[in-house]
Amino acid sequence: xxxxxxxxxxxxxxxxxxxxxxxxxxxxxxxxxxxxxxxxxxxxxxxxxxxxxxxxxxxxxxxxxxxxxxxxxxxxxxxxxxxxxxxxxxxxxxxxxxxxxxxxxxxxxxxxxxxxxxxxxxxxxxxxxxxxxxxxxxxxxxxxxxxxxxxxxxxxxxxxxxxxxxxxxxxxxxxxxxxxxxxxxxxxxxxxxxxxxxxxxxxxxxxxxxxxxxxxxxxx
Numbered sequence: 001x002x003x004x005x006x007x008x009x010x011x012x013x014x015x016x017x018x019x020x021x022x023x024x025x026x027x028x029x030x031x032x033x034x035x036x037x038x039x040x041x042x043x044x045x046x047x048x049x050x051x052x053x054x055x056x057x058x059x060x061x062x063x064x065x066x067x068x069x070x071x072x073x074x075x076x077x078x079x080x081x082x083x084x085x086x087x088x089x090x091x092x093x094x095x096x097x098x099x100x101x102x103x104x105x106x107x108x109x110x111x112x113x114x115x116x117x118x119x120x121x122x123x124x125x126x127x128x129x130x131x132x133x134x135x136x137x138x139x140x141x142x143x144x145x146x147x148x149x150x151x152x153x154x155x156x157x158x159x160x161x162x163x164x165x166x167x168x169x170x171x172x173x174x175x176x177x178x179x180x181x182x183x184x185x186x187x188x189x190x191x192x193x194x195x196x197x198x199x200x201x202x203x204x205x206x207x208x209x210x211x212x213x214x215x216x217x218x219x220x
Contacts, residue, residue, distance in 0.1 A: 002043040004096035004138075004145020006083040006169045008032050010044070012076050013058055023063045024052075025076060032084055033057040041101070043085040045170065046143035046181035047071045048101025071103045071181050072142075083143045083169050096145030097138040098186045104129055107141070107182040109174055110156065117163040120149070121171065122156060125182055130154050131192055132184030140183040144169050 014026030027044065029036065036042070036059055040051045047067060053060035068074035076082065088094070105126035113120045123141065125133060133139065137148050139157070146159040166172035174180070197205040206216065 001088045002048070002085050002099040002101055002143070003088055003092075003094055004099040004140050004143060005085065006144055006165075007085050009081045009168070009170065010084045012078055012080045012082060014060070015076060015078060018062050021065045023068060023074065024060055025049075025063055025073065026055075026058050026060045027082060027084070028058050029084055030057055032086065033059055036086070041087045043083070043087075043099065043101045043143045045072065045076075045082040046099075046101065046140055046183060047073055047103050067103075070105070072106065072179050075179070081170055081173070085143060097140075099140045099143065099145060099183060100186055101143070102183065103181040104132075104184050105182055107180045109176050109178050109180060112174070112176055117166075119161045119166060119172075120158055121161060121174070122152060122158045123180065123182075125155050125157065127155065129182055129184050132188045133157050134188070137188065138185045140181075142170055142180050144171060 008030065010027040010029045012025060013028050016024050018024040036051060036054065038051055038054060041048050042051060042059065044061065049061035049063065051059045052062050063073050105128055107123045107125045109121060110124050111122040133148055133151060135148055135151055139146055139148055141159065144165065148157050149160045150158045152158060161171055197208070209216065
């Protein structure tokens with residue numbers, strides 16, 4: 001579990017084919033690698049990856065075919081920068097929102113408006129994320145926790161980026177047309193799932209209510 005508060009930028013220093021059509025990626029985490037251990041989870045531009053090897057400040061990840069198909073990781077090349085966040089500690093303040101690192105789909109940067117030191121970015125989201133986008137709601141873009149500033153259509157939304165975020169994440173370097181990893185709000189997914197069951201499969205919905213010891217819904 002992560003917060004979407006990027007701790008720093010890492011540089012891709014190696015990428016090579018791995019077993020079963022996967023890819024091994026090496027990322028120089030710099031000082032962030034100091035307390036990283038084998039098996040640790042690192043949010044890498046929005047995708048939760050497990051550390052498989054360590055060499056000084058360089059950590060290596062095996063990226064599965066599924067992750068290559070659903071994220072931008074397959075496009076990463078040596079020299080590219082990625083957003084990095086180590087997994088959330090139980091005794092740490094939650095300053096962003098709950099981010100699982102399970103990318104829901106790819107989005108695209110449609111427009112970039114510079115406003116002094118600030119910027120407003122407009123993205124297109126895939127159909128599957130449309131219901132999870134709400135004004136002032138949370139969304140993770142390449143692992144960065146952001147607030148939806150406005151919905152410009154069912155699938156398009158804007159976020160307002162402060163100078164510090166532009167400086168410390170890849171969002172400051174992002175160009176129009178670039179693909180991004182998107183993750184909808186985790187709590188919103190559960191609400192959407194529950195609402196769908198209640199409407200479409202009331203028997204299953206009632207079974208869940210019984211499991212939780214909730215009273216039956218009044219008859220209409």
